[in-house]
Amino acid sequence: MQMDFHYYATYAAAYLAGYSHEESMVICYSAQFVDECTRTYLKSIKGPLSAATTQLQEEMADARTDLPGIQDITRIWASFHFLPRDLYRNPKRRCSRAYRRKYRLICGPNGELAAETVRLAKGKGLEAAGVAMHVIADTWAHQYFAGTPSVVINNVNEYFYEIISRDGRKEEHRIRFNHNPATADNLEKMEYTCTVFQNSEKSVMNLGHGRAGHFPDYSFARYRYMPAWADFNEVVKDNPADYILAFTQMIYALKYLKGDIEEFDVEKYDMDSIDPYRDEILGILCKRQTDVCAEWKAFGEKLSGYQIEDFDINKYKDEYLTADEGGKNKTVLGRFILAAMSQKSMVTNRIYKSGNRAAGYSIDIGEKGFRGIKDYARLLQEKEGD
Amino acid sequence: MTLRKEYKEHDYLINTYGSFAEARNDKFHVDERRYSSILKLTANGTLIMGIWSLIKCFMEMIGDMGSEILADEVPLLIAIFGSAVVIAFFFMIGISFRYLVWRGACREAASGKSTNGYIACAIILLAYGVYAVAYFIYHAVRKEADVQGVLKLIFDVTSFIILCELIASAFRLRKVRKEIAARETGGEL
Numbered sequence: 035m036q037m038d039f040h041y042y043a044t045y046a047a048a049y050l051a052g053y054s055h056e057e058s059m060v061i062c063y064s065a066q067f068v069d070e071c072t073r074t075y076l077k078s079i080k081g082p083l084s085a086a087t088t089q090l091q092e093e094m095a096d097a098r099t100d101l102p103g104i105q106d107i108t109r110i111w112a113s114f115h116f117l118p119r120d121l122y123r124n125p126k127r128r129c130s131r132a133y134r135r136k137y138r139l140i141c142g143p144n145g146e147l148a149a150e151t152v153r154l155a156k157g158k159g160l161e162a163a164g165v166a167m168h169v170i171a172d173t174w175a176h177q178y179f180a181g182t183p184s185v186v187i188n189n190v191n192e193y194f195y196e197i198i199s200r201d202g203r204k205e206e207h208r209i210r211f212n213h214n215p216a217t218a219d220n221l222e223k224m225e226y227t228c229t230v231f232q233n234s235e236k237s238v239m240n241l242g243h244g245r246a247g248h249f250p251d252y253s254f255a256r257y258r259y260m261p262a263w264a265d266f267n268e269v270v271k272d273n274p275a276d277y278i279l280a281f282t283q284m285i286y287a288l289k290y291l292k293g294d295i296e297e298f299d300v301e302k303y304d305m306d307s308i309d310p311y312r313d314e315i316l317g318i319l320c321k322r323q324t325d326v327c328a329e330w331k332a333f334g335e336k337l338s339g340y341q342i343e344d345f346d347i348n349k350y351k352d353e354y355l356t357a358d359e360g361g362k363n364k365t366v367l368g369r370f371i372l373a374a375m376s377q378k379s380m381v382t383n384r385i386y387k388s389g390n391r392a393a394g395y396s397i398d399i400g401e402k403g404f405r406g407i408k409d410y411a412r413l414l415q416e417k418e419g420d
Numbered sequence: 421m422t423l424r425k426e427y428k429e430h431d432y433l434i435n436t437y438g439s440f441a442e443a444r445n446d447k448f449h450v451d452e453r454r455y456s457s458i459l460k461l462t463a464n465g466t467l468i469m470g471i472w473s474l475i476k477c478f479m480e481m482i483g484d485m486g487s488e489i490l491a492d493e494v495p496l497l498i499a500i501f502g503s504a505v506v507i508a509f510f511f512m513i514g515i516s517f518r519y520l521v522w523r524g525a526c527r528e529a530a531s532g533k534s535t536n537g538y539i540a541c542a543i544i545l546l547a548y549g550v551y552a553v554a555y556f557i558y559h560a561v562r563k564e565a566d567v568q569g570v571l572k573l574i575f576d577v578t579s580f581i582i583l584c585e586l587i588a589s590a591f592r593l594r595k596v597r598k599e600i601a602a603r604e605t606g607g608e609l
Contacts, residue, residue: 204441270442
């Protein structure tokens with residue numbers, strides 16, 4: 035998903051869940067910040083690099099694709115953007131162990147990890163709620179792709195059709211992908227950019243939905259395509275329908291995090307909250323535009339009556355930089371960093387415990403004591419402080 | 421993981437905007453996509469084999485021509501003209517057949533327009549493949565085969581297998597498409 039949903043729509047969902055304007059701003063900032071918190075940025079604020087929730091294109095270009103490098107990439111992308119749906123699912127056909135590991139990382143909504151993500155954020159503050167909302171939202175947009183470089187899972191081919199409703203008729207048009215990142219997506223001609231085909235299994239070009247470009251992130255997109263893992267079965271994706279489920283699931287999750295609901299379960303959506311605004315929300319989602327930030331912003335401002343500031347990545351930077359060592363964890367960025375490391379730690383641990391080494395090793399600190407990356411020591415200190 | 425969309429909690433969307441599309445994952449549509457993909461892949465393989473044959477022929481000609489010119493056995497102009505004629509001949513016979521196979525197979529895979537011309541070309545190339553293997557076996561039995569002959573055999577066998585797969589996929593694809601067309605008109609084959 036893009037900023038229009040992660041920032042402005044998350045604000046609207048938070049407000050509808052009962053948070054105040056100020057609280058909603060922190061939540062939506064954290065949700066969008068998951069797409070901005072790179073190692074480069076963390077270096078600039080002297081933050082722990084293990085808290086990175088995404089990678090710049092330049093970082094991806096420099097990333098190693100040996101085993102530790104792939105595991106590092108998988109830890110980031112599978113934890114925050116391509117949360118696996120079912121870590122124990124097997125493909126229908128017999129396959130190698132390496133293939134099965136990647137197959138089990140395919141993202142999808144309403145999995146056990148999605149529920150754990152929300153429950154993990156309970157009682158951890160607004161920043162943790164924002165991180166959880168980003169993860170939940172992305173499980174809808176990025177479903178059927180995996181957060182690990184793999185051509186046999188993530189590749190798409192020329193069998194990719196956009197479905198459009200025109201004058202009451204459904205039309206299907208083949209999408210043309212080009213590889214020039216400097217050109218903008220052309221909605222009229224249905225030409226979209228995507229990564230270059232690389233038949234190397236571990237090429238970063240085959241990470242996530244890179245082979246389909248930004249297209250899966252557009253809220254208006256309805257399309258039919260053949261994922262590489264699906265054995266010639268096709269998938270029909272309806273983003274407006276999925277995004278409305280994502281939105282209502284976020285409202286439900288935020289109500290749980292706020293304490294209005296006792297338990298959080300998957301496959302539940304707070305449709306009642308959006309009843310008065312259903313047509314308006316659907317209108318925004320179905321609007322054939324690459325960026326609907328303005329529309330979501332107007333909707334959010336209409337809901338709350340307050341002005342929503344545009345996203346500023348450096349909004350809380352000074353607060354973090356000027357805080358002393360003991361006080362950094364109490365700043366917005368500090369709490370975000372803790373929430374991100376907690377989320378990454380949880381997902382890596384679940385993947386490891388399922389017998390899958392795609393995200394590397396994970397150690398149960400409770401059983402074996404602290405080992406490994408020292409950045410996570412602050413997580414332990416925070417828990418002990420609690 | 422389901423590949424079909426289950427509309428439960430958002431019937432409102434269906435009522436307002438209509439069910440927009442269903443995934444076609446019955447056996448026939450899946451087989452159609454599978455054989456279409458195999459047909460296109462084997463067509464590309466056939467063409468690449470043809471291009472490689474041409475390059476190899478050209479390299480051999482350059483090598484032989486070079487040695488003959490150096491030995492002053494053949495004047496330069498005659499050597500160049502003769503080579504051009506031979507290359508053109510091989511191009512016409514070799515790659516043109518493979519180009520026709522490639523074009524016909526890709527067209528059938530993409531649009532469903534089936535012709536038998538490219539199948540006939542593929543069968544001719546298959547016949548040549550049989551001849552090439554028999555030629556190698558004959559020379560191997562007489563202990564006249566060399567390393568180059570073995571490499572050529574590997575190439576010819578590979579090309580043979582690709583062509584067999586291409587022809588088989590073409591016929592399977594036609595059968596599946598007939599079945600789909602029959603079902604869509606209400607009957608069955």
